[in-house]
């Protein structure tokens with residue numbers, strides 16, 4: 001069974017702190033291949049974390065980013 005979009009969204013944010021490994025990573029990758037929404041969400045998540053890192057704003061809570069991206073994600077889903 002592949003993870004649901006909700007699970008992939010959670011894993012995408014987990015992946016920022018602790019890169020996923022093994023089957024979890026593999027299943028997420030498969031899901032990303034077939035699901036454009038999660039793919040975009042995941043890219044957005046990586047991009048946001050990289051932006052924060054490059055700015056050196058370590059104090060910026062990663063939770064704040066997650067929330068921001070999650071909101072964007074839900075909007076996209078609702079419009080669909």
Ligand SMILES: [Zn+2]
Pocket residue numbers: 004005008031035036037038039
């Ligand atoms: Zn999905």
